[in-house]
Amino acid sequence: MKTITIIEDGDRARLIYVRTDGDVTVFDRDRKFRFRTDISGAETTCQILERVVPAIVQAETARLKIEALADRCRTGWCPGYPDEIDPYIPQRTLRRARFGIDLIRYPEDDEFYSPATILMGIEMGTGPSTSLVGKSDGTECVTGEILWIDAAREWAVCEDAFWWTPAEE
Structure with a gap:
C-alpha cells in the first residue's frame, strides 16, 4: 500500500491510499470515496499519481452527479428507464x-x-x-x-x- 498525503495551508490534509491491486481510497475533510483504477507498471510515487489523479477526477465527478441524482429523487422524481x-x-x-x-x-x-x-x-x-x-x-x-x-x-x-x-x- 502507498499512502500519499497532500497538505494545503498547513491545516488541511488529503490522504490517498493506493493498494497494489488498484483499490484507491481518498480522504478529504468529511468525505471519503473509493474506486478502482489500473496502476500496473507504476512503481514510483510520481508514476502512481500520474495514473491515479485522472481517476480521482472522474470518481469525484461521478460522486457529485450521484449526489445530485439523489437530491433530485428526494424531490419526488423517479427514473423510469x-x-x-x-x-x-x-x-x-x-x-x-x-x-x-x-x-x-x-x-x-x-x-x-x-x-x-x-x-x-x-x-x-x-x-x-x-x-x-x-x-x-x-x-x-x-x-x-x-x-x-x-x-x-x-x-x-x-x-x-x-x-x-x-x-x-
Whole structure:
C-alpha cells in the first residue's frame, strides 16, 4: 500500500491510499470515496499519481452527479428507464437485493442505532463488477451506502452507482 498525503495551508490534509491491486481510497475533510483504477507498471510515487489523479477526477465527478441524482429523487422524481440517468453515473443491476449494514462504518455501540445502509445481492448482466467487495458477473456483490431508495425497492441511488433492483421473476 502507498499512502500519499497532500497538505494545503498547513491545516488541511488529503490522504490517498493506493493498494497494489488498484483499490484507491481518498480522504478529504468529511468525505471519503473509493474506486478502482489500473496502476500496473507504476512503481514510483510520481508514476502512481500520474495514473491515479485522472481517476480521482472522474470518481469525484461521478460522486457529485450521484449526489445530485439523489437530491433530485428526494424531490419526488423517479427514473423510469436507464436513459433518464446521467451517463457519468454508473448503472448496475442487482438481483435478489436485500438490506445490509456496513459494520466497519458502524462499529458496535449500544447507544448507536444503525439502519440498513447497503444492499447486497447478485450483480447481473453488467460485465465485470464495480463493487469493491463483489467479484465478477453473477456473484455476490455489495453496494456503497444507500443515499436514496425507491419505496417499491425497484432501484436505489448508492454512493458508488445507480442500482436497478428488479423483482425476481
